[in-house]
Amino acid sequence: MRMRRKKNRDTRFENCIELAVLEPQNHKGNWNKLFGNQNPVHVEIGCGKGGFILELARRNPDVNFVAIEKCLDVLILAMEKIKNEQIKNVRFLFGDANVLTDIFDCGEVERIYLNFSDPWKKSRQAKRRLTYVTFLEKYKYVLSEDGEVYFKTDNRPLFDFSLEQFELFGAKISELTFDLHNSEYNYNNIMTEYEKNFSEKGFPINRCVVTF
Numbered sequence: 356m357r358m359r360r361k362k363n364r365d366t367r368f369e370n371c372i373e374l375a376v377l378e379p380q381n382h383k384g385n386w387n388k389l390f391g392n393q394n395p396v397h398v399e400i401g402c403g404k405g406g407f408i409l410e411l412a413r414r415n416p417d418v419n420f421v422a423i424e425k426c427l428d429v430l431i432l433a434m435e436k437i438k439n440e441q442i443k444n445v446r447f448l449f450g451d452a453n454v455l456t457d458i459f460d461c462g463e464v465e466r467i468y469l470n471f472s473d474p475w476k477k478s479r480q481a482k483r484r485l486t487y488v489t490f491l492e493k494y495k496y497v498l499s500e501d502g503e504v505y506f507k508t509d510n511r512p513l514f515d516f517s518l519e520q521f522e523l524f525g526a527k528i529s530e531l532t533f534d535l536h537n538s539e540y541n542y543n544n545i546m547t548e549y550e551k552n553f554s555e556k557g558f559p560i561n562r563c564v565v566t567f
């Protein structure tokens with residue numbers, strides 16, 4: 356989906372600038388200094404409009420969250436939500452998640468959330484999927500020993516592809532469900548914007564947890 360360009364987006368970004376990490380590579384190995392505490396770091400890749408990270412951060416004040424988003428128009432909406440609610444434990448990176456290993460040190464991240472990642476439907480686009488093996492290598496590097504990837508999507512072909520990638524990579528899959536909202540794993544689920552939209556249209560949500 357292509358978003359319409361937001362009015363005054365530079366001004367709106369500037370208004371939330373304290374939430375943006377402009378040179379994230381400078382914080383590699385030192386994210387706890389940036390947050391000013393020793394809390395674990397959790398990352399959401401492709402935070403979209405930010406409804407998920409807002410509620411997650413509210414529920415978990417003892418976790419530091421870094422949300423990565425490559426589309427400025429939706430990133431601004433996410434940043435404004437966090438600013439308006441005066442949430443203190445979230446920072447935002449504007450850019451592509453393929454820089455993950457340049458900005459986080461080995462073992463520096465405890466959890467990665469992939470919510471409704473772009474499916475990149477054509478097989479020649481497979482390398483762009485956030486569950487392609489080159490991304491899994493990056494996740495394995497930045498995650499701590501017991502670190503996890505939480506992955507959910509309505510897109511069954513993407514989910515099947517991802518399960519295959521996890522297995523080929525030798526990763527362990529747990530909490531697997533092809534219908535999250537009618538499963539035992541739904542009890543503390545936070546719905547994303549895409550999740551609300553697709554589940555209202557009757558699509559079941561696939562979800563699993565991956566460890567390396």
Ligand SMILES: C[S@@+](CC[C@H](N)C(=O)[O-])C[C@H]1O[C@@H](n2cnc3c(N)ncnc32)[C@H](O)[C@@H]1O
Pocket residue numbers: 400401402403404423424425426429450451452453470471472473547548549550
């Ligand atoms: C389908 S939307 C889902 C948004 C949100 N997670 C949700 O569930 O409502 C995918 C989002 O991921 C972002 N995205 C996709 N690939 C990315 C990448 N490699 N790095 C950073 N953001 C990415 C897109 O710009 C888009 O906002």
